[in-house]
Amino acid sequence: MNYFPDEVLEHVFDFIASHRDRNSVSLVCKSWYRIEKFSRTKVFIGNCYAISPERLIARFPGIKSLTLKGKPHFADFNLVPHDWGGFVYPWIEALARCRVGLEELRLKRMVVSDESLELLSRSFPNFKALVLVSCEGFTTDGLAAVAANCRFLRELDLQENEIEDHRGQWLNCFSDSCTSLVSLNFACLKGEINLAALERLVARSPNLKSLRVNRAVPLETLQRLLMRAPQLADLGVGSYVHDPTSDAYRKLKDTMQNCTSIRSLSGFLEVAPRCLSTIYTICPNLTSMNLSYAPGISGAELIKLIQHCRKLQRIWILDCIGDKGLAIVASTCKELQELRVFPSDPYGVGNAAVTEEGLVAISAGCPKLHSLLYFCQQMTNAALITVANNCPNFTCFRLCILDPMKPDPVTSQPLDEGYGAIVQSCKRITRLSLSGLLTDQVFHYIGMYAKQVEMLSIAFAGDSDKSMLYVLNGCKKLRKLEIMNCPFGNVALLEDMGKYETMRSLWMSSCEITLGGCKTLAKKMPRLNVEIINENNQIEFNPEDRQKVEKMYLYRSLVGPRNDAPEFVWTL
C-alpha cells in the first residue's frame, strides 16, 4: 500500500473512529503506524496509571480529545479510601507544557482540583468540551475559571460529581461573547445559582441542545428558559413544584407545547405530586427518560406518565413503579433498549417493590431490550430462564438482589441455573453482574458460555477457588474482573498469572488471598502493579505472608509503580 500518498491514507483513516480499529490499523506496517500516529485525535485511556502523560503525548502528538478513567469501579461504592489517587493534574500539566491542542477532556472517577481546572482553562485556547463523571476535589471556583477562560466552550457536562459549592457567581463568569454552548449540565450542584445569569446565558446560546439544571432552579425560571430555548433536545428539570391553580402552571403548560424537540428528560430533583400533567405533551416524543432521582413521584403517577411515552428507548426509574408498573412499561414501550430500576429503599426488608415478575413482563414485552440494571428483592431460576428465552440480545446484564446470597424463594435453590440460561442464550453479553445465592456451578457456566464477557462483577458468590479459575480460563475477552466477599484464595490468584496482562485490572476485596500470594504475583509479573490497600493499619508493621489481604487492586502498566500512592497503599 506504499503507492498511496500519505494524505490519501489519512483521509481513509478519518473514517475509522473506533480506537480499537485504529489500534489495529497502526499494527499493519511502519508507514501506517506513522500516519495513524499523527492523525489520531481521540484517545481513550481506561486506567490513568497504565501509561504516563509523557508517553501518551509522544505516541499521539496530535491528540485533541482525551478520555481518562481513574479509580477502580468499586470506588463508587465506598470501597476505595478517599486519597487513593487518580489525580488529573499531572495530565493537564504535561499536556499544557507540551502545547498539545487539547479540545476535549472526559474524566471518570478522578480527582480534579480547582488548580487543574484553572490550568486547563488557561492552557488550551481551542478547548471545547469538559465532561466530568463521578469526580471530586473541585469547587465552583474551578468551574468559574472554565467559564471565564474557555471562550469557545461547547460542552460543560457534570454528572454525579461531588462538588463543593461556594455559592459563587460561576455562571456569571461566562463572558458575554460566549455564545457557543451546546450542552450545559450542572444538575449535581447543590447550591444556589444566579438565575438571571442562567437566563442570559441560555438566551445567548442559540446552539444549546442540552440543558440540565440543578435543584435550585425553580419552575418559573424553567419556564422562562424553555421560552428562550425551544430547540432543546435534552432537558433536565430542577425543581418542579407548583400549584396547579397558579399562573405559572398555565404558562408552563403553554410553553411545554412548543418544546417539540425534546427527546430526553431527566431530573425532577424536587417534585410536587400531580404536577406532571404538564409534561404529557412532550412524552410522545421522548426516547430517553431518567426519573431515578425523583423520589417524589409516586408509582401511580409514574405509570400514568409512562403510558404517554410510546417511543422510549431508555428508561431509568425507581422501583416504586412496582411490578405492575413494569408490566405497563412492557405493554407501552415496545422500543425499549435499556432499562435501569433503582431501589428507593435499599436497606428495607420485605418491601417487595419489584420482583422477578416485573423483569419477566419486561422481557416478554420489549424484544429490543439489551441493557439491564435491575435492583430487586428476589429472583427465581424460572424467571431468569424465561428472560433468557425472551431476550437473547443482552449485551449488559446486571442484576442486584438486595439481600446478599438470597436463594430462589420458590425452590430454595441457588440461582446457578437461571444465570446459566442467561449466558447460554445471550451470546453477546459483554458486561455481567451477579447476585443471589450462587455456587461454583454458575461460574462453570460463565466460563463455558460467556465468551464475549469483558467486565464481570461478583459479590458473595462461589464456594471455592474453582469459581475464579473457571472464569479466568473460560472468559477469553475478560478485561475487568471485580470480586468482593468471595472465598477465592491464592490458588485461584496464582494459577494463570499471565492472564492479568491481557486484562485491564483485577479487584479483590474481602476474599481469601494473602499477602504472600500477592507478593508472589508481584514478583513474577513485573508489568503488573499489585496494590494492597491497607486501611486502619490492619496489616501490622512486620506483616506475615499468611496474613489475609483485605483489598487488592492490580492492573497492567507500562510505566511501573505509581509515585503518587498514599501511605496506606502498598505497591508490592
Added chain:
Amino acid sequence: MSAEDSSDDGGELDLGLALTLGGGGGKEAGTSSVRSRIFTAFPSASSSSSSSTLSTANASAGTKRSAHSVAAAASQVVGWPPIRAYRMNSMANQAKTLETEEFNAIIKKNRSKTNNNDTNGSAKVRATLFVKVNMDGVPIGRKVDLHALSSYETLAQTLQDMFQQPTAPVTATRSSIQDDFMEGARRPSTVLDGSSEFVLTYEDKDGDWMLVGDVPWGIFLSSVKRLKVMRTSEATGLGI
C-alpha cells in the same frame, strides 16, 4: 478514617444467624462455606475489617440477632448494595427535604385522592452520615456514621467504645433520655449524672456548639455537623 469497629471479633455473631440466612438447598460443604463467608462478610460494625478472623462456626455468648437484623447487618457491609455513593447521598438529602412542612401539606392534600396501591413514593435511603468526633486530650479524631445508629444511647455507646475510656464516663444525653439510657445501659460506666468529667457536644449547621440530647434524634441528625467530647470544665455557656 471511618468509624472503627468496637472489635472485629467474628465470634460476636451467633451461629443462629447463619442458619436463618438463605443457605438452604446447598450441599453440606456449600452450607458451611456460606456460613463462614457470612462471618467474614458481616463484621460487628461498619467499615472494612480484617478477614483474618474468618471463624469456624463458633457461636458466642454475644448479641443474638434475628433474621431481620441480617438486612441491617448487610447495610453495614461497605460496598453493598452496589449503589453509587453519589446516588445514596442525594436520595438521603432529598428524603430529608421531603420532611419539610410545605411538602407534608401538599402530600396530605392529595393523599386521600391518591391510589393507595403503590408504595409510598418517598424514598427511604439510609446513606451514611459520617461526622468527625474529637475528644479533648486525644490528638487523633475519629469519624462516626450517625445513620448507622438509631438513638442517643447507641451514639453514646459507640463513642464510649471508640475512645475506650471506661474510667471517664461520657455524658451523652440529658433529662428524660437519660432515664432510658440508664435502663438500657449494659455498661454502668456510661451512666451520667452530671458528675462525669466529659460532656458530649455538637456543632450545628449554624456553627453553634450545643449539648447533645436536647432535641429529638431526627432533628439532631439534620443539623449536626460534627461532635466533640469536651471536658466539663471547658463546656461553659452551654447551659449545663
